[in-house]
Amino acid sequence: MKPNISATLEREPWNMGKLVGQKAPLKLKDIWALRVRLQLSNDIRNLALFNLAIDSKLRACDLVKLKVRDIAHGEHMATHAIVMQQKTQRPVQFEITEQTRDMLVAWIRSKQLHPDDFIFSTRVHASSHLSTRQYARIVDGWVTAIGLDPTAYETHTMRRTKATLIYRRTKNLRAVQLLLGHTKLESTVRYLDIEVDNALEMAEQTEA
Numbered sequence: 001m002k003p004n005i006s007a008t009l010e011r012e013p014w015n016m017g018k019l020v021g022q023k024a025p026l027k028l029k030d031i032w033a034l035r036v037r038l039q040l041s042n043d044i045r046n047l048a049l050f051n052l053a054i055d056s057k058l059r060a061c062d063l064v065k066l067k068v069r070d071i072a073h074g075e076h077m078a079t080h081a082i083v084m085q086q087k088t089q090r091p092v093q094f095e096i097t098e099q100t101r102d103m104l105v106a107w108i109r110s111k112q113l114h115p116d117d118f119i120f121s122t123r124v125h126a127s128s129h130l131s132t133r134q135y136a137r138i139v140d141g142w143v144t145a146i147g148l149d150p151t152a153y154e155t156h157t158m159r160r161t162k163a164t165l166i167y168r169r170t171k172n173l174r175a176v177q178l179l180l181g182h183t184k185l186e187s188t189v190r191y192l193d194i195e196v197d198n199a200l201e202m203a204e205q206t207e208a
Contacts, residue, residue: 022193024152025160026054026143033146048107049120049135050142051100053158057179058094060132060155061086068108069115077101085181092181160191167192 026034031054038047052071053063062085071081079101082093096104104119113119118129136155143153159180167176177188 022191023154023157023160025157025164026153028165030143030146030148031161034142037145044103044107044110045120046138046142048100048103049130049138050158051103052096052119054162055097055100056081056094057159057163058083058092059085059087059159060135063158064118064120064130064132064135066119067115068113068117068119071096071104071119072108072115077105088181088183090181090183092179094179164192 034050035047038050052066056063056066058066062083065086066083070083071078078096080093080095082091084091107113108119111121120130121128122130122134132155139153139155139158140150143157144150163176163180166179167173173185173188176192177185180188180191182188182191
């Protein structure tokens with residue numbers, strides 16, 4: 001049976017109408033706009049998820065699989081945590097800021113979670129934790145709620161946000177590499193679009 005050439009030609013490419021490539025990190029004003037919105041709606045789960053996503057700088061696949069024991073020792077919430085990355089099979093450490101710890105404690109207590117429980121569970125019977133697809137829909141809802149174009153952002157936005165802010169404040173590329181768990185410095189350079197940012201910064205400071 002011959003393939004239907006006309007149907008193949010008419011099939012839309014997967015990226016038609018979509019922005020491809022690196023997705024934008026959130027700006028500081030976007031972070032606080034979303035936090036205020038979640039606080040006003042008293043959405044403890046999403047506040048805990050959002051804050052932890054920003055602090056941890058983890059890939060979606062690692063974030064959704066975090067368990068209570070990864071970030072807490074008994075009743076005590078850790079200020080730092082170390083997890084094994086699924087993609088690289090290398091450990092990465094991240095900080096847990098005070099506001100994130102407060103929201104995590106509130107969420108864990110409200111759900112009466114135990115050390116071996118996933119922090120963010122799901123009602124889907126096929127999985128015991130939030131899926132990356134579900135997380136992607138949540139992120140889409142977040143950026144839409146504060147008036148941003150959802151096609152310009154994705155789950156990797158959460159991973160890139162704090163790393164980008166840290167680099168812009170310190171210019172310490174090695175520190176950002178360690179925080180992201182990259183094995184090569186070149187990966188961090190590409191990830192942050194540093195060359196482009198530096199070129200634009202120099203252009204803005206140069207009068208013509």
